[in-house]
Amino acid sequence: MKAGSRAVGIKDVALAAGVSATTVSHVLSDAAYARISPATRSKVRSAAEQLGYGPNRLAQALRSRRSGILGLVSEDIATTPHAGRIILGADEAARARGYTLMVINTSGTAGPGSREADVEALLERQVDGILYATMFHRVVEAPGNLAKVPAILVDAVSTGQGFASVVPDEAGGARTAVEILLHAGHTRIGFLNNTEDVPSTNGRLSGFRDALTSAGLDGGAAPVEAAASDAQGGYEAASRILRGAAPPSALFCYNDRMAMGAYRAAAELGLSIPADLSVVGFDNQELIAASLYPGLTTVALPHYGMGAWAADRLIDAVEGKPGPEPMPMLLACPPVARASVAGPRSGASAR
Amino acid sequence: MKAGSRAVGIKDVALAAGVSATTVSHVLSDAAYARISPATRSKVRSAAEQLGYGPNRLAQALRSRRSGILGLVSEDIATTPHAGRIILGADEAARARGYTLMVINTSGTAGPGSREADVEALLERQVDGILYATMFHRVVEAPGNLAKVPAILVDAVSTGQGFASVVPDEAGGARTAVEILLHAGHTRIGFLNNTEDVPSTNGRLSGFRDALTSAGLDGGAAPVEAAASDAQGGYEAASRILRGAAPPSALFCYNDRMAMGAYRAAAELGLSIPADLSVVGFDNQELIAASLYPGLTTVALPHYGMGAWAADRLIDAVEGKPGPEPMPMLLACPPVARASVAGPRSGASAR
DNA sequence: TTGAAAGCGCTAACAG
């Protein structure tokens, strides 16, 4: 049971195979130099197999100055369901190339000193590179010591200096969402936006307008109501927009929570979804989108993809292959069709 | 920028302070033996400070045969929002004691071979102990090699052999939920249960009946409808129970998703929550519970607490202090009051 | 085709 009981090492294998430790090392690591006879190779291999040999990655790391560990510091890992997908993406990409993730949580509200300490802890563990992730798309001030190893920002861009990063294509996602509505035949489409000044708020708004304009509609004149980015905010914004003159026949919502509020507003007004009102969300929060009735058609945030892309490129950088440019990489937000979209009732307006 | 440029080591500090590396080691690690003069101590300290010395935890680990790393293998980390809270709890508890988390994801549906390989990867990294977590309470067959280091199951219990583990007190949580309804004055309470044969289904059912019986009601006769544990299932079960003869004035739901379905069923029947029908959920999935209107009163799953408790006890075991018994530890599910509970309308039944 | 030797950066007896 106890860990260090007496693990079999390279030496034991050497002894059992009747060769030197050096040879064992050469065989087991497929060293590019050092030719070893096939006979010796198999002798070593079977001895290792038989003794149940497993390498001590710590020792390998110390000697080779490469730990094979990627640090992942995530801001507010517990506040959204997205953390798991970023970690999963990074984990799978890392493992495919022999690396392992070391995860540390940090608070988005903590001072810069504490965040430097978090990175420092990873550095002491000799991580080969660091992934710095936030749980919603924002611009962060990267800790000063982050540049001591290759590093990539996930779901965030840095103020000033050049860190490579990967973020969702907010504008593109919004365009995708609006196009779903356009293709269904809607021409009067409203947008329930967030009030916060973050990249997603601005990106989704411009994507919304672009899509309308590209379709020959007057993007600048389309109704937009902003409110808090939660269900209550969505309810309020939707109520305002739906009670206005010539209310839209379809709503694009900043996120799924706001869409949930829009559902309530619609119900209150006796509007049935999607017959009287079509709705598209953003985020693809399974818990909400799939639980709503009817199911919410939305656009997914590429958390898995961002984690995987970042880990993969980070490893490239670590291994000396050309790493990513120090600029943000945009990942697409794919549509997820459910049941909240249908064609407009008759004219161009609901009700 | 590059990692291994030429990190300052214990030797550089020794040189700068005019002492031996041994002395530096003793000072910096506050070794229990070895008395060192205060003068030397501060000399060493300031030299270390000045050179920006940071220990190489890999080397320390190799020498001391203690890595200070806790492995966390989580089954299906991305399928629920709970992963983040378990990780956060474990991370904070671990860091408070100088440990760091190494996270690996594994698939609940993967074969035993693949799960052993996952544990093996952690073992090669010389983790001091392993936390094996699932994202919903279940009984798992622990990988065979998990016992090679101290290990604790999180949100799961093992078939057969004795692993320590920590799980939510399902029955207690259900009692808490029902008592909220009881205290509000309800006497006819229905239960919307899950159909799967998992610990939470059975535990919550028995807690439901216990609470009623303890209150002098006939727990055995209370209405229970089982369905799939999602919004649709909740809608169906609630519809059945609410359309029955003498429908209950309050509903306890297996989880928040089913509660969401119950909201829809109530709306369809013209029942207003909480005036005509009180509802209590289970899980405290913020996304749903806080977004529903009115806000859902529920009972929280102790993911953060399970992660923290497990990491803390695992470290005890690693450090030779008495570790946890090889049996499941139950953690309470605290109530979270929102706005879905009120007193019954007049008689004992709604409508 | 193989092995001896020299460490990676640090800790821990044991001497002095």
Place this chain on the structure above:
DNA sequence: CTGTTAGCGCTTTCAA
């Protein structure tokens, strides 16, 4: 009080 001496388990010249 402090320094010497050995390694932890492995990789990597370099020589045989």
